[in-house]
Amino acid sequence: MILTLAFRNLFHDRIRLAVTLVGILFSIVLVAVQLGLYLGSSRMITAMIERANGELWITTYGAKSFEDGGMLLTQAERHQALATPGVKAVVPLVVRFQEWRKPSGGSTRVVVVGADKEDGGLEPWALVNGSWADIKAPDAIAVDKTYLDELDIEGIGSTAQIGTGRVRVRALTNRIRSFTRSPYVFTPLSRARKLIGAGGSQLTTFFLVQLNPSANAETVRSELRSRLGSDTEVLTKKEFRDRSLTQWLFRTGAGVALIGGALLGILVGTVIVAQTLYSSTKDHLNEFATLRALGSSSGYIHQVILAQAGLSAVVGYILGMVISLGVLWLSRSSPLPLVMTPSLAVALFALTIGMCAISAVSAIIKVTKIDPATVFSR
Secondary structure (H helix, E strand, C coil): CHHHHHHHHHHHCHHHHHHHHHHHHHHHHHHHHHHHHHHHHHHHHHHHHHHCCCCEEEEECCCCCCCCCCCCECHHHHHHHHCCCCEEEEEEEEEEEEEEECCCCCEEEEEEEECCHHHCCCCCCCEEECCHHHHCCCCEEEEEHHHHHHHCCCCCCCEEEECCEEEEEEEEECCCCCCCCCCEEEECHHHHHHHCCCCCCCCECEEEEEECCCCCHHHHHHHHHHHHCCCEEEEEHHHHHHHHHHHHHHCCCHHHHHHHHHHHHHHHHHHHHHHHHHHHHHHCHHHHHHHHHCCCCHHHHHHHHHHHHHHHHHHHHHHHHHHHHHHHHHCCCCCCCCCCCHHHHHHHHHHHHHHHHHHHHHHHHHHHCCCHHHHHCC
């Protein structure tokens, strides 16, 4: 009977029900989009770090993120690292912002990523056209299909200029996107050094430290710190990932804006649902008073109101997720795609139920003040 009463109260006024569902829909879609953008941004920021093969990262002191590595390291640091017990290999990696001059005029920024596949440090993944052998060809680079229009090129065979060097696109990746909106350009290590103006030198942005299977990461890290001095830092993969996230999501304010938008959606949805449930309860006060006069307990009536809120939450969640998944699908090929994970979907459902349960409080408070005797005064 609880669900029956809740269902009839809820669907008695279709217009009011529609308003309730719109409020829940708005909240679910806004929260899903904002948190989806947050997750998508986080994945873009950390993708390169996660793909890199190295337990430890050697950077110059104060390196802020993967794209902003600070000053360049020299071969001296590499030799010191190689001489450290427990170190298997030290792989150089060049990462630098550089100017991309478009074939038709104008320019934009790109992130040059230089590494040799043979070193086992970092290589372009998700190649859909071309191979590493093509990227090793003279003046060759790989870019992502997402940024072809932004780079003013058509695809394989297109030419452009990075810094003072001429380059030709020999390979394309699919959906390797950058949070900074500056496309990644993959190329071998020696060519990357020439493109950033460090040709002929052995200067490097990062060293990826690969350890022997029996080595203890913290022990090796402490030894590296003592050998390399105060001008460098030795970070674990997790530390460098967290630092990059902090730099781009919170110091720039982007993450705060996304989370703030999600909280706004929750607040608006809660207020709309609360107002609707309160109005519905107020319109049915005589019916609730009759139930009280017939001997129904306060708990029973409270359960009816909570059931109304629960039904609203389930219907609103289903409709909201359908719309959210549609938005997710449309964003797949955009520079800033949304991400929906199973844990986020479960969290959104729990959030919807909680939001509607909180919204029911105002209606429950109104019902507790009903005097059963009012049913006899009509």
